[in-house]
Amino acid sequence: MIVELGHFATILALLAAVGLAAAGYASAANPAWRSAAATLAGGQLVLLVAGFGVLVHAFLVSDFSVAYVAENSNTRLPWYYRASAAWGAHEGSFLLWTTIMAAWTWAVSVGGGRLPAEIHGRVLGTMGLLNAGFLLFLLSTSTPFERLLPGAPAEGADLNPLLQDFGLIVHPPLLYTGYVGFAVAFSFAVAALLSGRLDAVWARWTRPWTNVAWAFLTVGIALGSWWAYYELGWGGWWFWDPVENASFMPWLAGTALVHSLAVTEKRGAFKSWTLFLAVAAFSLSLLGAFIVRSGVLTSVHAFAVDPERGLFLLALLVATVGGALTLYALRAPGLGSRAGYAGASRELLLLLNNVILVVALAVVMIGTLYPLAYEAATGGEKISIGPPYFNRVFVPMMFVLAAALAVAPVSRWRRTPARLFRGAALMLGAAAILGVALPLAFAGTFEPGAALAVALAAWIAGVHASDAWRRRSSWTRGYAGMVLAHLGFAVSLVGIAVTSTFSHAVDARMAVGDTVVLNDVAYRFADLRRVDGPNYVADRGEFLTDGGVALYPEKRLYDARAQVMTEAGIAAGFTRDLYVTLGEKLPDGSWAVRINDKPLVRWVWLGALMIALGGTLSITDARYRRLARRDAAAGRTAEAVATA
Amino acid sequence: MHRLLPLAAFVVLAGILYLGFTLRDPTLLPSALVGQPFPEFDLPTLGDPPGRATRADVAGDVRLVNVWATWCPTCLAEHGELMRIRRATGLSIVGVNYKDDPAEARAWLARHGDPYDFNVVDLAGDLGVDLGVYGAPETFLVDAGGTIRYKRVGEVNGRVWREEIAPVLAEIGTPGDG
Amino acid sequence: MNRARRGRLAAAVFLLAGTAATVALVLVALNENINAFHPPERIVNGTAPVGTTIRAGGMVTPGSVSRDAEGLGVTFVLSDFQGSDFPVRFVGILPDLFREGQGILVTGQLDAGGTFMAHEVLAKHDENYMPPEIADLAAHQAADP
Numbered sequence: 001m002i003v004e005l006g007h008f009a010t011i012l013a014l015l016a017a018v019g020l021a022a023a024g025y026a027s028a029a030n031p032a033w034r035s036a037a038a039t040l041a042g043g044q045l046v047l048l049v050a051g052f053g054v055l056v057h058a059f060l061v062s063d064f065s066v067a068y069v070a071e072n073s074n075t076r077l078p079w080y081y082r083a084s085a086a087w088g089a090h091e092g093s094f095l096l097w098t099t100i101m102a103a104w105t106w107a108v109s110v111g112g113g114r115l116p117a118e119i120h121g122r123v124l125g126t127m128g129l130l131n132a133g134f135l136l137f138l139l140s141t142s143t144p145f146e147r148l149l150p151g152a153p154a155e156g157a158d159l160n161p162l163l164q165d166f167g168l169i170v171h172p173p174l175l176y177t178g179y180v181g182f183a184v185a186f187s188f189a190v191a192a193l194l195s196g197r198l199d200a201v202w203a204r205w206t207r208p209w210t211n212v213a214w215a216f217l218t219v220g221i222a223l224g225s226w227w228a229y230y231e232l233g234w235g236g237w238w239f240w241d242p243v244e245n246a247s248f249m250p251w252l253a254g255t256a257l258v259h260s261l262a263v264t265e266k267r268g269a270f271k272s273w274t275l276f277l278a279v280a281a282f283s284l285s286l287l288g289a290f291i292v293r294s295g296v297l298t299s300v301h302a303f304a305v306d307p308e309r310g311l312f313l314l315a316l317l318v319a320t321v322g323g324a325l326t327l328y329a330l331r332a333p334g335l336g337s338r339a340g341y342a343g344a345s346r347e348l349l350l351l352l353n354n355v356i357l358v359v360a361l362a363v364v365m366i367g368t369l370y371p372l373a374y375e376a377a378t379g380g381e382k383i384s385i386g387p388p389y390f391n392r393v394f395v396p397m398m399f400v401l402a403a404a405l406a407v408a409p410v411s412r413w414r415r416t417p418a419r420l421f422r423g424a425a426l427m428l429g430a431a432a433i434l435g436v437a438l439p440l441a442f443a444g445t446f447e448p449g450a451a452l453a454v455a456l457a458a459w460i461a462g463v464h465a466s467d468a469w470r471r472r473s474s475w476t477r478g479y480a481g482m483v484l485a486h487l488g489f490a491v492s493l494v495g496i497a498v499t500s501t502f503s504h505a506v507d508a509r510m511a512v513g514d515t516v517v518l519n520d521v522a523y524r525f526a527d528l529r530r531v532d533g534p535n536y537v538a539d540r541g542e543f544l545t546d547g548g549v550a551l552y553p554e555k556r557l558y559d560a561r562a563q564v565m566t567e568a569g570i571a572a573g574f575t576r577d578l579y580v581t582l583g584e585k586l587p588d589g590s591w592a593v594r595i596n597d598k599p600l601v602r603w604v605w606l607g608a609l610m611i612a613l614g615g616t617l618s619i620t621d622a623r624y625r626r627l628a629r630r631d632a633a634a635g636r637t638a639e640a641v642a643t644a
Numbered sequence: 645m646h647r648l649l650p651l652a653a654f655v656v657l658a659g660i661l662y663l664g665f666t667l668r669d670p671t672l673l674p675s676a677l678v679g680q681p682f683p684e685f686d687l688p689t690l691g692d693p694p695g696r697a698t699r700a701d702v703a704g705d706v707r708l709v710n711v712w713a714t715w716c717p718t719c720l721a722e723h724g725e726l727m728r729i730r731r732a733t734g735l736s737i738v739g740v741n742y743k744d745d746p747a748e749a750r751a752w753l754a755r756h757g758d759p760y761d762f763n764v765v766d767l768a769g770d771l772g773v774d775l776g777v778y779g780a781p782e783t784f785l786v787d788a789g790g791t792i793r794y795k796r797v798g799e800v801n802g803r804v805w806r807e808e809i810a811p812v813l814a815e816i817g818t819p820g821d822g
Numbered sequence: 823m824n825r826a827r828r829g830r831l832a833a834a835v836f837l838l839a840g841t842a843a844t845v846a847l848v849l850v851a852l853n854e855n856i857n858a859f860h861p862p863e864r865i866v867n868g869t870a871p872v873g874t875t876i877r878a879g880g881m882v883t884p885g886s887v888s889r890d891a892e893g894l895g896v897t898f899v900l901s902d903f904q905g906s907d908f909p910v911r912f913v914g915i916l917p918d919l920f921r922e923g924q925g926i927l928v929t930g931q932l933d934a935g936g937t938f939m940a941h942e943v944l945a946k947h948d949e950n951y952m953p954p955e956i957a958d959l960a961a962h963q964a965a966d967p
Contacts, residue, residue: 067802148802153724318658325651332647372664382859389855507914562720564918583915592915743884
């Protein structure tokens, strides 16, 4: 009965979303509708939280009369995996998506109360319309509330063992919060296009929402990479897999948007470009959802192919993105902007940033969708694009981006006096020496790629640190956030370059008692034991290094699905990870073993966390609160004048 | 940037996605076997001691024919649903134990339950070739005249039962639709 | 030429050069990293190129997997179960979901003797999965049995 209530709540949420769309747009013209829109936004959230809560409850009590629960859970799963199994497959994860969408909508409804009604109503209306589309998709093709009647099974089929993991409890909610959060910027863009009003006030309102969504997406992607690293990667942490690219493309667009919004706010420039990016970031989120949920591209992460869902999602994508871009084509030119800047100004650097990010985005998109286009063009010939394509094209662009970013703090709006660059130029010399010397000292070989990356990172760190020191008495949170995020970029850059260049790996055939030496560390296969988990049995190896580190890789057999899983044994460290995996057991009783030595791999994710933290820190800047009050007052005056 | 450029690029993209999607979706391609008679065969059964089964044992009633093996994890995943169908609807299910070890298959059924009326042992995969099987599991719905009415590649779950198999059953007009 | 015009010209040249360099890089890199998929039939009948990196796929023939006595070399046969079988040689660790009878994708090169020298063996982490390449293979078979 309670499951039917959850289903019913979700249906009511669809009605609330439709009502919100109507009330939102109506309130743009007639402020009397504002309270109705606010009520509907709150109601939608309450209903979806209730619906999602019902689903989680069905999992916790193992109600296998619900088809989705029976297919993705098992009584022997620990309770936290039973709860997280609610978003372990398509139906439940999409319900979570709509719930997060409702949460963002409610936040905009409450937090945007001081916005001019004309903008606020249209933003809420657009968000209501979007979630109505999502909920229609959910209810018509993917409801998780369907019952298996008669004859509910006594036991469930179990959650895919790969998803029985902490990383997978937190990765999807964070990622979706980022994806869906771009719907706010998207809706602000649609509202601006509809009302023809795009000014510094608009940019200032859009910025915090965009930063938060972007920070969530950053952490979500980093978590996904970390999960892939320890759970399935055999030491790899990024594969240029279509599903990874699907999350990376909106991130690139979002990064460009975060920067172009700065120009639009401070200088009133890049207006139609900013609007385009706001539409693009969310459109790419939807494209990602389509790629993942339609099974259209070969990937290790994708859900199973389902024609009905795929076509519905494609229709949703076409309606949303096509509609927004049509609006853009019709209205954007009216929002033209002319603000003068010259030479090496901050505007020019941010323009360079945007160009590089958008070109990088295009490169990733071409690599991801080319196989599909090729197949469509040739009538079924299949190809795949190897990861070297992405590395070869993407990496040089990131070097240019790093160079532009290094001088960001010393640049000035309009034009930068040449003397300000002098210190940065001196530091470039020192950084170049460090770039050559550091990898040489620690790895003993010269690798041009790693040297360049370390030099650029050192340059970024040097310029940012000295500039921050110079301004130490006048830091704002906006400035501190920028510095932190840029330093995070430098940390990731070093991590990526060093771990890609100086990692060591070996595949060896080892029996208990054997020793293998890799990069001056001796690994002894000391012991192998049988271990019983709650819903699996495992062979657990013990590997001891001559440095006294113990590693415990496992080979698990999950019995409900008879699925074999590899659990890596990792000794994580700030400077390097030692990483051992048990491959397969060979006929003579020995094991195929992979040993990895990954220097600085943690820096990849540490940098991402710093970036996200920086983005979040900057929106707590005092000026947003101060200016928000002033804008609201100005908006009210303008409305009063307009009505009078 | 020209204002129409993004829209034009998106139209191209959507076209590629649509074409790619329809090409990639195997279930959209018609199966040549649907509407064809179930192929002739003469193979041992999984019983202990083994008997023989031929096409005549499959034709004659409305049945699901399920191709499975112990080496196939998805077969185990769908096993609960087959058990449920058997219990809840009484529909006859015949197994084709495909390229498998008969002793292991018997042990597997003893452990997980046996929804099958009987199992045909297709050790060499000959029947599999005639059925156009390319992996396990695959499931066929055969009518009383021995004609294949429906084919499912991959797992049979609650949704597949409700939305695909049950409607075909209703069309055939059997008491076994649940 | 005045200063503003010179600036605009420099920007245009810079933009043009950057675009050209990027497009060239993308085209070259794409070209070098395209791996065409060849079904077993084409591997066996000699249509698939020898010595270039390609992808192939098929079902692992039960009973064909053989590990070397020393080291991590392994040989197995991939089949479309329609009469086209070819041997694959791989050195390294096979994925967890590698099993006899399962659909597998391999990336590597075909040698002159008809053996596929794989440097990557792919099986999906979801067991409901069948790579689209292989699913299609089967669909085509079903269409012309």
